[in-house]
Amino acid sequence: MEVIELNNISKVLNNYLGSLGIADEYTKFFLSAFWILFTLVVIWLINTLVKRFILSFAERVIRRTKSKYDDLLIKRHVLKRLVNIIPAMFIYYMLSVIFQPFPDLHIVALLQKVVSSTILLIILWSLSALLGVVNDIYNTFPYSKDRPIRGVIQIIEIAASFITGLVIVSILFEIDITKIVTGLGATAAVLLLVFKDTILGFVAGIQLSANKMVSAGDWITMPSYKADGTVLDITLNTVKVQNWDQTITTIPTYKLVEDSFINWKGMEHSGGRRIKRSINIDVASVKFCTAEMIERFKKIRLLKNYIIQKEEELLEYNAQKEGESISESLANGRRLTNIGVFRRYLQEYLAEHPMINKDMIYMVRQLQPTEKGQPIEIYAFSKNQEWVSYETIQADIFDHVLAVVGEFELRIYQLPSGADLHNTGKSIATL
Template sequence: METRITWSQIILLAVFAACLAISVFALDIEKDSNGYLILTVAGSVLGWIFQDTIKSVAAFFYLRANGLLQIGDLITVPSRGIEGFVRTISLTTVTVENWDTTTSAFPTYILHSEHFKNSQRMLDGKTLGRLMQKAFIIDTGWFHPLTEMDVERLKMTLDVDECFIKHTIKTGALNMEVFRQYVYHWMMNNQHVIQQPRLIVRWLEQTDNGMPLQIFAYLSDTMFDAFEWRQSQIMEHIIKAMGWFDLQLYQSPSGYDASNSNLFITRQAADYRKKNEDNARL
């Protein structure tokens, strides 16, 4: 399908170029001084009308000559909100089937003039995995040193090797420090997490909302559905592990939190109706 469309467009362009050449000879520019002016104006008008087509044709040959785009490739065009598999490529148009089964068609020159990402090598297993990058904002009000009771409880709860327990879980160590090391150790031993090119578990800069713990890892499951499933499992385990270390995710107070607060400024409830009646008399 792609070959048929491409060759038909090339033939159409060749015919158009031939017609243009015949028109130039018909004007007999050498004998008619006005021919130069007519040719210049016509070229400017045609160039303006077909500027997108000309750019797309140039982009098509550039992308194909450098092996940057093939039928079936998974591509992402962030500026256009496009992410899916390439279905057709022509001299002027690229068609992509998005993840939500919708179809996007756009001029070929967009892939030359704007940033796009081709993830096909990753899906084909020619890279080390698919990137997982997540951040969990932890409420710093829950940071505290581990007590002997905390240490004993963690030794019974965590399913880790004795070496990690002996060298990491100690009385007086901050729970946030031990939690970070546990997450790193757990991901190091996760068969779906690739340790190369890098595996990073780090604290980011403190914010007004808390301190973010960032996970930067590559997963061996690269297909969209398998990757999202595995990523969700890892996130769920990390959130579950927070409870073992007495840590909590930060969440802005909601109306429910305010209505169920145990904080009272005065023992006597405010009577707004009485106050409004007094203001009305004044």
């Protein structure tokens, strides 16, 4: 049905109303009211036909297909948004007919511009949903975690919104779009200032993706923002991190490139989580092993073979030292020390521990002595990387270390407490 045909219908209705004796000034309002009512009825019929039948049929067909990707069109409501163009186009078509009895109003052109702008906004709205579908499809691939495109999608949305805005302004005010773009050149500095974070975020997003620095699901630590937890989402402007206390930290995307942060992904992929903790041995308790101590150490299963082997090695070495009396001084020859045997025990203990990853380095080492004693450090990797399990494994190891150290006649160094000083004062007073 063309506009000319509808205008002919208007003439027929006008003549009919005139034959009924209705004045011309009222006939105009009757005609406009008729076409408004006609437009509303047709729009209702269109919505019913398209959304209840055609769109519903299309969704059933999509759900029955083998591909899961087209189901995202339904999930993101792409088709539901797009079909809104049909009633908008019909309204655009009917405006000239509705206001044809009032040629002096000059309102048709303005309303058509508004409807045209609305159609562009519907297209933009549908495009946003379609870009969401593209992002969802991309996220189904395994490499999407390392190279997210969420930031790129947002840039496309911003660019599309900007272009749509320019076109709408051009339509509403009848300005050549090239003149608008030229005028924007003068305000480029202001735009750069306003969209500074967006531009920096876009560049940072490319760097983060290209260099595989961080992706959703990674555990990161960024002390400057008090962030320590799992990355939930990476957008154009922000990175959301859920901390271990369930709080959410929001970090500007470009700050991940500008500042330093720790990504624990390497640890998670390595198959082990590092245990690096030391205890301080009181230096005054370190001494050479006596024969009685050596016999006692032989009864410890983890040390039996080591003690026997070491005794043979030391006897052979000391026998070669002619002219030296081994018995005259402990400094002559080589001897076992309780701290050395203790280190060997811990090494064997780690080698037998079921939760220590033997494919990664593990050792017991001495650190530089300090005023707080001689540090003995355990360096190993637990098989279980989950936080609670890791802490339990680490605690179990050091529970055993603290309990067994007395078997080697060693003492753990600790600063005197108030009770120690109080007891010392009592002892002095007694004397």
